[in-house]
Amino acid sequence: MLHINEHYLKLQASYLFSDIARRVAAFQEKHPEREIIKMGIGDVTNPLPPACIQAFHQAVDEMASSESFRGYGPEQGYSFLREAIAKHDFQSRGAKVDADEIFISDGAKCDTGNIQELFALDARVAIPDPVYPVYLDTNVMAGRTGAFQDGRYQGLVYLDSTAENGYVPSLPQEPVDLIYLCFPNNPTGSTITKAQLQTWIDYAREHKALILFDAAYEAFIRDESLPHSIYELDGAREVAIEFRSFSKSAGFTGTRCAYTVVPKDCMAYDREGKAHSLHALWNRRHSTKFNGVSYPVQRAAEAVYSEQGKAECRALIDDYLANARLIAEAMDQLGYAHVGGKNAPYIWVQSKRDSWEFFDALLEQAGVVCTPGAGFGKCGQGYIRLSAFNSRANVEKAMERIATAFK
Ligand code: MLT
Numbered sequence: 001m002l003h004i005n006e007h008y009l010k011l012q013a014s015y016l017f018s019d020i021a022r023r024v025a026a027f028q029e030k031h032p033e034r035e036i037i038k039m040g041i042g043d044v045t046n047p048l049p050p051a052c053i054q055a056f057h058q059a060v061d062e063m064a065s066s067e068s069f070r071g072y073g074p075e076q077g078y079s080f081l082r083e084a085i086a087k088h089d090f091q092s093r094g095a096k097v098d099a100d101e102i103f104i105s106d107g108a109k110c111d112t113g114n115i116q117e118l119f120a121l122d123a124r125v126a127i128p129d130p131v132y133p134v135y136l137d138t139n140v141m142a143g144r145t146g147a148f149q150d151g152r153y154q155g156l157v158y159l160d161s162t163a164e165n166g167y168v169p170s171l172p173q174e175p176v177d178l179i180y181l182c183f184p185n186n187p188t189g190s191t192i193t194k195a196q197l198q199t200w201i202d203y204a205r206e207h208k209a210l211i212l213f214d215a216a217y218e219a220f221i222r223d224e225s226l227p228h229s230i231y232e233l234d235g236a237r238e239v240a241i242e243f244r245s246f247s248k249s250a251g252f253t254g255t256r257c258a259y260t261v262v263p264k265d266c267m268a269y270d271r272e273g274k275a276h277s278l279h280a281l282w283n284r285r286h287s288t289k290f291n292g293v294s295y296p297v298q299r300a301a302e303a304v305y306s307e308q309g310k311a312e313c314r315a316l317i318d319d320y321l322a323n324a325r326l327i328a329e330a331m332d333q334l335g336y337a338h339v340g341g342k343n344a345p346y347i348w349v350q351s352k353r354d355s356w357e358f359f360d361a362l363l364e365q366a367g368v369v370c371t372p373g374a375g376f377g378k379c380g381q382g383y384i385r386l387s388a389f390n391s392r393a394n395v396e397k398a399m400e401r402i403a404t405a406f407k
Pocket of ligand 1: 040041042043109132186
């Protein structure tokens with residue numbers, strides 16, 4: 001008899017965003033006449049930057065001729081893209097990252113979910129609350145947690161991110177081995193200063209722990225005092241892996257391209273205490289289980305770093321940040337406290353009632369979809385997340401509807 005991986009049975013019924021999509025579809029079926037504005041999942045709405053489209057077309061044409069056709073590419077990604085990333089995203093900021101420390105992939109969701117395979121099942125894992133559910137669910141699937149009780153999985157160390165600590169968690173009170181951090185943060189839109197991030201690096205160095213730093217929203221940073229990469233800080237190369245994505249920075253959610261940086265100095269240990277290179281382990285996993293992102297997509301991603309591409313991506317993000325300002329103003333006028341939206345595409349709003357209740361009220365009374373904060377963890381209860389990824393017209397319409405329904 002084949003037995004299942006019973007750790008899957010500990011998971012909540014469905015993935016948060018699938019659950020929301022199902023609820024919205026049910027509402028739409030019941031009310032086909034209602035026009036719904038989606039400000040839930042952080043999915044981009046603007047088309048790809050023209051520089052990326054041109055490079056994409058050109059690469060597709062190359063695939064049409066036997067002279068320029070490409071079959072399997074390197075699993076780690078083409079050097080043209082890895083070199084552009086190393087130069088523009090890191091070296092230009094004084095962060096030492098070499099091209100061969102960058103692994104191109106089809107998404108930060110996959111990478112942040114898959115990375116935990118490298119670590120022991122008894123690794124002590126620290127996860128923020130609220131949190132992007134992928135970090136949590138993939139550790140549950142792997143068997144690193146106990147049962148779900150009172151809104152939390154047993155066996156994990158939760159890092160509360162609340163109004164009291166400015167949505168930046170404090171260092172854990174008990175020893176941990178693996179630490180997930182995401183800044184600019186999903187879902188709260190909060191940011192971390194260099195000094196705050198340095199305390200985590202120092203902690204990881206002292207405890208031989210590892211930080212998994214999700215910087216998927218780095219391109220939204222407008223406050224230049226904030227770190228774009230963890231490698232801008234001292235000692236991070238030894239204790240941090242960083243995840244980046246073209247999804248939100250260049251509109252690639254449907255095109256799929258991301259990357260993970262695993263510095264060659266980054267180590268984890270066997271039971272004898274011998275250090276092993278995480279770069280070598282991730283390279284082994286990546287080349288065994290992944291066959292690379294398609295050539296045209298990597299060419300489109302490379303175009304992000306051209307002068308034209310940089311200007312177009314900046315304009316794309318400025319457009320979403322202008323939406324975020326409109327949302328923040330609307331929440332101010334209605335008297336809802338909020339954070340985020342200044343260096344991130346998410347606005348984290350205190351809903352003054354149960355998150356799912358507010359989700360239902362917004363949907364029913366305003367035809368607007370949000371993400372209930374409780375879906376991101378216990379500390380998200382009493383909050384909702386509004387995403388700025390939408391057209392200006394839709395955001396304006398959504399804010400008018402919310403103002404009318406909730407004033
Ligand atoms: C979100 O809405 O939190 C993100 O879109 C999810 C993701 O990037 O996978």
